[in-house]
Every structure is written in C-alpha cells, then in structure tokens.
Amino acid sequence: MSTTSLSVRQNMLWNTIGCLIYQACLWLMTITVVLVSGNYANSGILAFAMSIGNIYYPFATYNMRTIQISDLTSEISSSEYIAFRYVTVGFAFIPIVIYIMLSTSDLSLMFSTILWLLFKADEAFCAVFYGMEQKAERMDFIGISQAVRGIGGLLFFSAPLYFGLSINVAFISLSFFCITVTWLYDARHASFFGSVIPKIQITLVFRLIKQYLPVVLTAVFFGAVVSVSRQQLAQIGGTEELGVYAAVATPTVLVQAAASFLYGPLMVGFAEKWHEHNHKEFIVEYLRVAAFIVMFTMLISLACSLFGDKMLLLLFGSSISRGVSYLVPAVIATGLTTLFAFSYDLLVVIRETWGAFLSTTAALLCSYLISSIFIHHFGSNGVSYAVSTSFILGLVLAIVFFVRRLNTINRFIFQPNKLSR
Numbered sequence: 001m002s003t004t005s006l007s008v009r010q011n012m013l014w015n016t017i018g019c020l021i022y023q024a025c026l027w028l029m030t031i032t033v034v035l036v037s038g039n040y041a042n043s044g045i046l047a048f049a050m051s052i053g054n055i056y057y058p059f060a061t062y063n064m065r066t067i068q069i070s071d072l073t074s075e076i077s078s079s080e081y082i083a084f085r086y087v088t089v090g091f092a093f094i095p096i097v098i099y100i101m102l103s104t105s106d107l108s109l110m111f112s113t114i115l116w117l118l119f120k121a122d123e124a125f126c127a128v129f130y131g132m133e134q135k136a137e138r139m140d141f142i143g144i145s146q147a148v149r150g151i152g153g154l155l156f157f158s159a160p161l162y163f164g165l166s167i168n169v170a171f172i173s174l175s176f177f178c179i180t181v182t183w184l185y186d187a188r189h190a191s192f193f194g195s196v197i198p199k200i201q202i203t204l205v206f207r208l209i210k211q212y213l214p215v216v217l218t219a220v221f222f223g224a225v226v227s228v229s230r231q232q233l234a235q236i237g238g239t240e241e242l243g244v245y246a247a248v249a250t251p252t253v254l255v256q257a258a259a260s261f262l263y264g265p266l267m268v269g270f271a272e273k274w275h276e277h278n279h280k281e282f283i284v285e286y287l288r289v290a291a292f293i294v295m296f297t298m299l300i301s302l303a304c305s306l307f308g309d310k311m312l313l314l315l316f317g318s319s320i321s322r323g324v325s326y327l328v329p330a331v332i333a334t335g336l337t338t339l340f341a342f343s344y345d346l347l348v349v350i351r352e353t354w355g356a357f358l359s360t361t362a363a364l365l366c367s368y369l370i371s372s373i374f375i376h377h378f379g380s381n382g383v384s385y386a387v388s389t390s391f392i393l394g395l396v397l398a399i400v401f402f403v404r405r406l407n408t409i410n411r412f413i414f415q416p417n418k419l420s421r
Helices: 009-036 042-059 067-068 078-091 095-104 107-135 140-162 167-193 202-211 213-237 239-275 279-349 353-380 381-408
Strands: none
Touching: 009 042, 009 140, 009 239, 009 279, 042 078, 042 095, 042 107, 042 167, 042 213, 042 239, 042 279, 067 107, 067 239, 078 095, 078 107, 078 202, 107 140, 107 202, 107 381, 140 167, 167 353, 202 213, 213 239, 213 279, 213 353, 213 381, 239 279, 239 381, 279 353, 279 381, 353 381
C-alpha cells in the first residue's frame, strides 16, 4: 500500500467527509433514543453521559494531538506517544469517576455514564493513531475510519434499543464495535508510519505529565464550559428538559465538526509556518480560517431561522415544539466554541500553553458563575447564552496572549504597517 502524502485539499476532503459522517451518526443516536424510547428520559441520560465524556476525553488523550502533529523533529517517537496514551486513558478514569459521584446521586445514571466512558476511552486511544496518520499527511485513513465508526456505531447502538434492551446494553454494543475497528483497521494503517508497539521510559512519562499539564487542563476546561452549563440545566430543569435541549442542540455540533475538520488538516502547515518564522503568512491564514468560521456560522444560523422549526418537527414530532426556539442560539454558541477552539489550538502550536490555559480558565469560570443566572432568566436558552458569553471572553484573552507572544519573541510588532518577517 502506498504511503505517499496527499495534498492539503485531498486531506481536507477525506477528513471532512469521514468526520462529518461520524458526527452526524452521533447526532442520530440522540434521535434514535427519543424515537425508540418514546420520551426524553434516555435522551437525558445520553446527554449527561456525553457531557461527562467530553470532560474525560481530554484527560484520556492528555490533549496530545496538537503536540504530536506539530512535533516536526520527532522529539518523541510514535511508540512513546502510544505508550503514554495507555497511561492517560487508564488513569483518566480516576478523577472522572470521582467527578461523576459528585455530580449526581443517581446510581443508575452513574453506571450508565461509566459504560459510555468505555466508548470514549477507545475514541481517545484511537486518536494517537490518527495523529500518526495526520502527521504523515494521510488523512484518508482517518476519514475512512471515522465513516465506518459512525455508520457501524449507529447500527450497534440502535439495534439493542430496537429490540427492547436498555441503553446500557446499547453503550456496551457501541464500545465493542469501535474497539474492534481500532485494532483491526486503525492500528494496522498507523503502523505504516511508525511503530505501534508501546515503549517508554517512566522518566519520560512524568516529564510529559508535568510539561503538558497546562495543555490538558486547557482542553478539560474547554469541554467543561459547555458541560457545566448543561449540568446546571439538568439540576434546575431536570434530565428531561436537558434531553429536549440536547435533542435540539446536538445537531449544531455538525457546525463545529464541519469547521474544525476543515481547518484540522491545516494545523501541520501552521506549525511549519511558525517553525520557519513566517509569521505574516501565519496571521493571514488565521484570519482566513476565522472569517470562514464566522461566515459559515452565520449561514447556518440563517438557514436554521428559516427552516429549523420544520426540520425539528419532522424529526421529533410535536413533542419538540417547546425546544424550537433553542436552535439558533445553540448554533451561534457552537460557532463561537469552534472559533475559540481553533484559537487556543494555535496557542498550543506556538507553545503558548499558559496563555491557552488562562484563556480557557477564564471561560470556564465565567460559565460556572453565569449559567444558573442565565438559565433562571432565559430558560434552556440560558445555556447557549452562557456558553457564548464565556467563549467571547476566552477568545479576547487568547488574542491578547497571541499578540503578546509575537511581541515577546521580538519577531515583529503586530501593527498593520509592520506585518513583515
């Protein structure tokens, strides 16, 4: 099999198509739960489990994907990245299980959430193979894997529910299928670009944990901005109201997926531009991607304002009528989430890790402080308003740290008349 690198356009196409299929299938899971169950209770369980999974995932990956693909000199080998992933996937369960116990007293909800984490653990482990393939500029393997996981995972998740089994059985079935794909497909193809046999010294494990702790906390706090707000909705309005909000808001993840998967293949190029001190092109490319995210969000918001109510009523029936007004604010919140995620990823690429950490910390603190106030005042839309406000604050701080970094290294001053190398 050829291991020749693909063009940026080819990588973007493969990555976007595959990952959009995957994200669409995750959304269809939330619809399947509602349609098969006949109520929003299981949807609330799935939404709660997903919100916890979003906090677990960055712990499990230690947010090393950006570090891995921007490691142009191979300071750390593929075997060491894989071995380190074994460590992080396992130990990430400890703080998350404690967090689950603090978040709810419902034992059945705790158990369901832990079963969902089996699926997220596989997703986190597979990402280290994706990092090897992305660095080698062969994201066609990633796209195929994501498409297979999405379609197959939806079938393996839906089948138990269709036959009257519990959502816990559906979680187990989903996990079994995805773990099989990881080891029969992803590990094999990643081996074309490096060793997949784990090997690492304990001293390197501790060095990576210490060195990149701000990076993983950044990713954890980023995911927690949305999760904290949703969990406060569950506490105030109950899991069924969270289920309604999640059924409406989850499709908006496709906005974030479409944008992030389009800019994802560009991250290696951003790393190369920074490594070569080509800061003018770095900034111009950042502004282009940021403008694309904003315009794409505006177009989707317009489409949802015109046709969103009809789409939701078609999918869920009249039971979703009270949630129609949630859609456009959720789309805007998702667009701002994507823009901030792109910005803090670039801070990690240029190794401004503390700037990324402090920007995300501020966003999380804002979400924690204002979510309940907004929810009491605006209802479920308060989640979207709180998330939007939090990420606007974080984005402003991220830009400040980016400019500060440029000035600190004394490459050039960020002024319109001085954009030169």
